[in-house]
Amino acid sequence: MTISSVRLDRVFREIKELVPIDGLELLTPSTVHGVVPQSSLDSKPQQAFREGYRVAPAQPNDFVISLSSHAHGIEWCGLTGGISPDYTLLRPIVDTQYVRYLKYALKSQYVISQLGVFKTGVRMGLRLQWNKVRYCTIDLPPLPTAVELSDHLDRATSRIDTLLAKKTRFIELLREKRQALITHAVTKGLDPNVPMKDSGVEWLGKVPAHWNVFRFKQSTFSCQNGLWGADPNGVDDIECVRVADFNRPTLKVNPDIPTLRAVTEKERSGRLLKRGNLLLEKSGGGENQPVGQVVLYDRDASAICSNFVAKIELAPGMDQRFWNYQHHAAYTARVNVKSIKQTSGIQNLDHHQYLDELAVFPSANEQTGIADHLDRATTRIDTLIAKTECSIELLREHRTALITAAVTGKLDLRPAA
Structure with a gap:
């Protein structure tokens, strides 16, 4: 496989133009979901909105260098909107069929390790300046190879992402079960046959009659x-x-x-x-x-x-x-x-x-009995959660390694002889 190592400024140009935010949806780079509407985030970054606030005009298949790109890579944008001037907006100057490949390459460990060299500032003041980042390199194969690699990665990462989603949902269900166990034990006790009374308190509902x-x-x-x-x-x-x-x-x-x-x-x-x-x-x-x-x-x-x-x-x-x-x-x-x-x-x-x-x-003895019961039950659930989180981390590492291998020429897709 013939792969050329090229600088980022041979693949992208920086969009320096700024336009009024009026009529544009403000977009924000997310390390998990790529570039998304800021309004969709639970924790919304603070933007200094004021009269005349200007943004970089983003369009689908642009890429964004964020304040955390040194750790998570460069984010793909699939939307039309405005990008804060705190970020760097990049537009591909290569064939658009390369975009799928670039989405993987710019999130690979190979690129992230280069970006980390160019970060300046500390904590929330971290910056990646295009006049330095432009010298980072990526491996750019011929277009047919890039499409083939992208197809392979689409299939492989889709399988991994489906498994990650199932495991993440499993953890959510375990945490819901944990909470239900706690609420039931502390408000109803451990004896299912004990006489109950109306507590008169909405969040408690019926409670053991002797409490x-x-x-x-x-x-x-x-x-x-x-x-x-x-x-x-x-x-x-x-x-x-x-x-x-x-x-x-x-x-x-x-x-x-x-x-x-x-x-x-x-x-x-x-x-x-x-x-x-x-x-x-x-x-x-x-x-x-x-x-x-x-x-x-x-x-x-x-x-x-x-x-x-x-x-x-x-x-x-x-x-x-x-x-x-x-x-x-x-x-x-x-x-x-x-x-x-x-x-x-x-x-x-x-x-x-x-x-x-x-x-x-409840009585002191009942309090201790309920606490002992919940300690045992929650420990079992917490152990299962920890094991599932560990398996999720391993899957993510495998996903990252797979992408890095593909975009650095280490993945051979030729059929076996």
Whole structure:
């Protein structure tokens, strides 16, 4: 197979023209779905719309260099619309029949590794400038070979993508089952034959007749806001648990990289976290993930929580695992939403109002029994989820390797002799 290595500026030209946004749909590059309407994204990037805002006019089969192309490649555009000048819009100058091949080549590890060399800035300020990226190379085979490779990759990646979709859906169903198990156990108990009564509370429904219905606050000893502290100084440094450290699927704290803040001994008084504390998200959230998540602090590390989090210390006789599960059941039922106050685009939870909501109070022994049951059941589900996620990662790696092999001349499509 004869393949030529060519620079990107021999394949694309940069579209520098900017036109008013009026009448054009704003498009945004997505690492998963390619270039999509910004309105379709759950988390919408902030754009500085103002009178006279101008965009690059995109058309089908253009390509876009995004702020994350150094890690995910260059995105294909199948739509007509406007691209923010924060991105670089490219238009092929080769035969349009090459476009399918280019879609694969520009997302290959071979190209991504080159793009990473040219990134400038840090974090959200990362940029890839065309005057440098233009020198990246791709392998460009003769057109008939490119079409044949594209056909092969279409078939192979379609099979992989179908399997990925099935596995992803399986994980969604497992998480739904996990939540249903939690809600049922904490509101109905474990005995299917126990007499029931109407709780008078919409989210609880019927509950065991011998259970009490009180307010959440009656399960707590205290609820204290956290503290952000000052920049680390090497003397007063302590781990500070943030909302970003909440592991929402497991309802626990799981900091990948602990955040250190300087907090004096006086400021720490009453704020140090203890194993068994619950942590309540007080600020943050969004439309699809409202503020008010509760997780369990089950670590022994000396730490405080940030000012966006409140530490809940439970009253004597309350099983922290059971109450973690019940708070999660309430969160799933959106009980917390009534206590959210919106200020300057940030959701804030009125924890006094939230803890005034009604909950069920089984006996201490029943709380522990329900928590033990849910620990076992959720562990089994979490193990299955982890195995499925691992298989998804392997499939994605195989997909990437297959594409890279195809666009670098390492895939032989000749029939066996």
